[in-house]
Amino acid sequence: MQQNVPESYLPDAAYGPEPVNALPETDYPSHIxxxxxxxxxxxxxxxxxxxxxxxxxxxxxxxxxxxxxxxxxxxxxxxxxxxxxxxxxxxxxxxxxxxxxxxxxxxxxxxxxxxxxxxxxxxxxxxxxxxxxxxxxxxxxxxxxxxxxxxxxxxxxxxxxxxxxxxxxxxxxxxxxxxxxxxxxxxxTEATDLGLMLYTSGTTGRPKGAVHSHSDILATADGYARYCLEPTADDVFGGNPPLPFAYGYGDLVTFPLRFGATISLVQDASPETLLEAVEDHGITVFCSVPTAYNQILSKFPEGHEEYDVSSLRVGLSAGEPLAPHTFDEINEKYGIDILDGIGTTEMLHIFISHRHTDDIDASATGFAVPGYEAKIVDPETGDELERGRSGQLAVRGPTGITYWNRPEKQSEAVENGWSFPGDIFVQREDGRFEYQSREDDLIISSGYNIPGPEVEMVLEEREEVQEVAVIGAPNEERGEIVKAYIVVEEGHEANEELVTELQNHVKNTLAPYKYPREIQFIDELPRTETGKIQRTKLRDREQVA
The missing domain is CATH 3.40.50.980 (Rossmann fold)
Structure with a gap:
């Protein structure tokens, strides 16, 4: 090993799971x-x-x-x-x-x-x-x-x-x-030498260091970007994900530079400055998070007409599940599809997504990205589940989970070459993977497993709801109950009548046991710098309540 990296800081003095190079593009020379x-x-x-x-x-x-x-x-x-x-x-x-x-x-x-x-x-x-x-x-x-x-x-x-x-x-x-x-x-440098270190956002506890090799970095471009986006030197990648966010590092550094394209950077991103960058820099691939897409739609409902957005050809989204209504409204106004993707800091970038040429189903995340394999397993037995049943997502491919100086966490996250990013998914009969929740966001109420994000998406359909986070709140009788924290859209009043309307909307859309038995209106949801909702802070609030 050429690098001055303490072996004790890496799992088993190695670099995590052995990469699976299913694509010829990711079979790199030994030194790169x-x-x-x-x-x-x-x-x-x-x-x-x-x-x-x-x-x-x-x-x-x-x-x-x-x-x-x-x-x-x-x-x-x-x-x-x-x-x-x-x-x-x-x-x-x-x-x-x-x-x-x-x-x-x-x-x-x-x-x-x-x-x-x-x-x-x-x-x-x-x-x-x-x-x-x-x-x-x-x-x-x-x-x-x-x-x-x-x-x-x-x-x-x-x-x-x-x-x-x-x-x-x-x-x-x-x-x-x-x-x-x-x-x-x-x-x-050897291809396996470390080339990047990122810390998790801390949504589920103390931030953990995740390390990635030179070949890992290139593989995110030569797999996801090459096959799902098909970039060319004429593309301009822009948006608002921070560069220290694994998603942002790929979108705004690795992908454009890998294909000889152009990076558009916005220092203090807002709906206005992002739309200005689309116009001024000619952004073709717009990279963002669901919150920012919703803010653009809310703050600039006519933004597609006020700015020249004709350069856009595709949008990317990650960090939180993208609601189908957001996909539909962006598609209608801006004429582009948004590729929602699931990725993690530990895996470096997106490993499940649609391709831009797919018939995109906005209610699903998509398929395993070329070069990756994905399966749904029983969290208790590890056995692969048949399609249609929810379980723990397991992934393997050219990148995998490797923690810095966290051997116990490493042993939990990788087994037999498969990485477990901590997400609950269902694989549908058509092969698409449908996101259910983070493992920590699964609410167990009276024996029912209820994915919080599923309830969130239904509540987001209502015009009165600007933002929502759903968690499990402690309850003596049921163990947990579904509780929704909601930021009300301007022009609407937060009152008991609205609570009843929102509860009935969920009851009429999902199985009745999934409706939020408590709704609390809040001025602002706690978020990380990458835009992810910090549900742990909301759960902590319930513990002291």
Whole structure:
């Protein structure tokens, strides 16, 4: 192993489950460097003048991106970063984040993109757990990082990208790039060397580090993107998922750069700035989460007419189940299908989805992505279940679950080469996989298994409901009852009459035992930075109530 990675931090001194390379595109050579594949290859093949990144009114070509990556890679080497070292990359969605990750990868080290909203306590855990050696940070995000660095003894240097004028005495990202050589030969990384480290969003507990090899990163593009999206160099990938979100890293770094396409970055995404980016950057592949699609529809009901959205050809969604009514309304107004997908930080990207050429059934997630196998098993026995029965999802393919320094969690998540991402699904007779819930979101009431997201989607059909989260609330008689937390749409009143109407709507749509016996109106649902609802916080609230 060439990298400076403590074997004790990896399961069985290996890299998790053995990858299954069912596609010729994912059968990589034994030595490959992801930065060379995503940037250098395009320059060598004559595409250096093509647009790599669009940010605001600025454009970076592939040749310019290569030079920045090479200069910063040399600067990091001069700071003492060696192959296998972990480097924190803490930015909003800006070009410096892309350059930093690629530079770290090119010299054989491991970037750890960090969510911009993390506070010092959360950062302290990540710095210490990952043993971060160097941190690269946007100046407006420096304060929390400095507090975290003071609490650990592993971070040797902080590099700051100046933008808003925060005073500091750390090395400058811009100066390091200006002063460094642009001649950089990529480290001779093995395909199985670690090339990316991401931390889970913490929706089900303390964030866990998940690690991915250089071949893992490429496989997400050469499987899901290549077959489900069929991208070309003419595509522009844009949207609002944060780059430290595995979904966002694939959508806004790996996929466009793998196919010589263009990245559109929006630093402070809102419905308005996203629609502006579609118009100004010519976005063709729009990547987002259900919440953002709903916000666009709610805040800009005529957005499809107010902005030039003619460039769009397909939408992507992940993070939460996409409601069929959202799919239908986007399709009607914007003329595109949304490919809903299930993926995890641990598996790196989407492994179940429709292809853009499929006859899409919005009530199902889709089929196993080419290169992956998926099955539904009995959580007690591990036996595969016949189609039509709900159970635990098991997946295997070119990527798998590998935790950093979590051997107990690793043994729970992988068995006989199959990864268990923690989702409850049904495989229909037509082969499509239909999402039921996260294992933690399955409500057991009077012996009935009730998937919370199923109830949520029915409630979302009502015009009075802006957002909803359904959980199991403790109940002496039934064990748990279905409880819905609801944000009411503007113009509607939250009252007992609405409670009755919503309960009756569920009773008339689903089996009556699934209706929410309690409904609580709330101003705002707790969410992670990636847009996922933090149902654990709602469940915790019930425990102390």
């Amino acid at each position: 460097n992801v930065a060379e594949e995503l940037v250098d290859r395009h320059v060598e093949e004559g595409r250096g003048d093509n647009a790599a990144i669009r940010f605001r009114d600025r454009e970076t070509t592939y040749s310019e991106l290569q030079e920045k990556v090479d200069r910063f890679g040399n600067a990091l080497r001069d700071l003492g970063v060696e192959p296998g070292d972990r480097v924190l990359v803490r930015f909003p969605n800006r070009p410096e984040a892309v350059v930093s990750c690629l530079a770290v990868q090119k010299i054989g080290a491991i970037p750890q993109p960090s969510m911009k909203l993390l506070r010092a306590k959360e950062l302290t855990h990540i710095l210490d757990d990952a043993k971060i050696k160097v941190a690269i940070v946007y100046d407006d995000l420096l304060d929390e990082l400095e507090d975290a660095v003071d609490a650990v003894d592993c971070v040797e240097e902080i590099v700051v990208a100046d933008d808003v004028g925060v005073e500091h005495d750390h090395p400058s990202y811009e100066s390091l790039i200006d002063d460094a050589s642009d001649d950089l030969e990529a480290h001779d």
